[in-house]
Amino acid sequence: xxxxxxxxxxxxxxxxxxxxKSAMAYKASFVVQALFMMVNNLFFLVFWGVVFSKTGNxxxxxxNNVLFLWGFSTVSYGIAYFFFGGMQKINEYIINGTMxxxxxxxxxxxxxxxxxxxxxxxxxxxLYGIIIALIAVKGNIGQFIFFxxxxxxGSVFFISTEVILRxxxxxxxxxxxxxxxxIDMLLITFSTYPENIFKTGIKVLLYTIVPVAYLxxxxxxxxxxxxxxxxxxxxxxxxxxxxxxIKVFNKAIRNYESGNSLSMxx
Numbered sequence: 001x002x003x004x005x006x007x008x009x010x011x012x013x014x015x016x017x018x019x020x021k022s023a024m025a026y027k028a029s030f031v032v033q034a035l036f037m038m039v040n041n042l043f044f045l046v047f048w049g050v051v052f053s054k055t056g057n058x059x060x061x062x063x064n065n066v067l068f069l070w071g072f073s074t075v076s077y078g079i080a081y082f083f084f085g086g087m088q089k090i091n092e093y094i095i096n097g098t099m100x101x102x103x104x105x106x107x108x109x110x111x112x113x114x115x116x117x118x119x120x121x122x123x124x125x126x127l128y129g130i131i132i133a134l135i136a137v138k139g140n141i142g143q144f145i146f147f148x149x150x151x152x153x154g155s156v157f158f159i160s161t162e163v164i165l166r167x168x169x170x171x172x173x174x175x176x177x178x179x180x181x182x183i184d185m186l187l188i189t190f191s192t193y194p195e196n197i198f199k200t201g202i203k204v205l206l207y208t209i210v211p212v213a214y215l216x217x218x219x220x221x222x223x224x225x226x227x228x229x230x231x232x233x234x235x236x237x238x239x240x241x242x243x244x245x246i247k248v249f250n251k252a253i254r255n256y257e258s259g260n261s262l263s264m265x266x
Contacts, residue, residue: 007107035124064136065194065220066192066194067132067133067135067136068133068136068147068216068219068220068223068224069191069192069193069194069216069217069220070129070132070192071129071130071132071133071136071147071151072129072147072150072151072154072191072215072216072219072220073129073154073188073191073192073215073216074125074126074128074129074132075125075126075129075130075133075147075148075151075154075155076129076151076152076153076154076155076157076158076215076216077122077125077126077129077154077155077158077188078122078123078124078125078126078127078128078129079126079151079152079154079155080122080155080156080158080159080162081119081121081122081125081158082118082119082120082122082123082125082126083115083118084114084115084155084159085116085117085118085119085122086113086114086115086116086117087113087114087159087162087163087166088117088119088162088166088179089113089116089117090113090162090163090166090167090169090249091166091169091174091175091176091179092176093113094167094169094170094252094256095169095174099113099253099256102116103253103257109253110163110246110249110250114159114163129151130148133147133148137223143223146222146223147223150219150222150223150231150234151219153214153219153234153235153238154214154215154216154219156238156241156242157187157211157214157215157238157241158183158187158215159242159245160241160242160244160245161179161182161183161187161211161241161245162179162183163245163246163248163249164244164245164248164249165178165179165182165183166179167245167248167249167251167252168248168252169252170252170255170256171252171255182210186210186212187210187211187212187215190206190210190212191212191215191216192216195213195217211237211241214234214237214238214241218230218233218234219234222234
């Protein structure tokens with residue numbers, strides 16, 4: 001078990017190195033995509049800045065709260081999609097049979113799939129989120145480091161969600177549209193709006209079916225209040241969600257192998 005973990009960690013870093021080299025091989029495309037994503041995100045933040053300049057901060061919502069929300073969501077997104085962009089290809093690998101090549105390799109199948117692609121534009125989200133975080137912490141380096149560590153948990157929620165939804169392709173057909181809509185319209189959109197603007201019914205949704213609370217809301221509170229109980233809650237939620245994602249993926253792979261065998265026999 002320990003040897004397997006060491007091999008997976010070693011493989012992960014080697015895959016990341018290959019992904020970064022790939023990005024550097026297409027420097028112009030990499031830079032343009034990253035800058036475009038940063039500018040795109042900036043427009044939304046400018047919008048919030050204008051809103052608060054006109055209405056002012058109240059006791060429950062402030063512009064700094066919004067900075068933390070944007071920081072967590074974009075850094076988490078950047079980590080997930082830049083380093084593990086292959087998760088967006090799971091449905092495609094299943095449909096066109098490319099998954100066979102991953103199954104034949106003596107590596108952890110899920111890790112191999114996740115690191116098979118690097119999404120260049122996500123680096124723009126990562127860099128943008130880091131800049132926003134530096135502004136939000138107001139020079140507190142300890143708080144900034146803590147911010148980066150907690151952002152890793154947020155990336156796990158993005159990865160787990162993609163893995164679950166795209167693995168369902170085995171049973172439901174291509175789930176690309178479902179996954180994209182869920183991530184873009186629910187997970188990302190809600191994570192950039194302050195929790196206090198939503199009513200109780202929506203909040204229940206954001207703490208259960210759409211795990212935005214664990215992606216942005218609770219991390220923001222941890223940074224401000226330094227509450228260890230909230231940190232434990234988010235770590236437990238992250239582990240549970242990741243376990244579910246791994247189980248769904250493994251179940252999908254078993255069904256994929258079975259289906260493939262049947263088609264070969266026919």
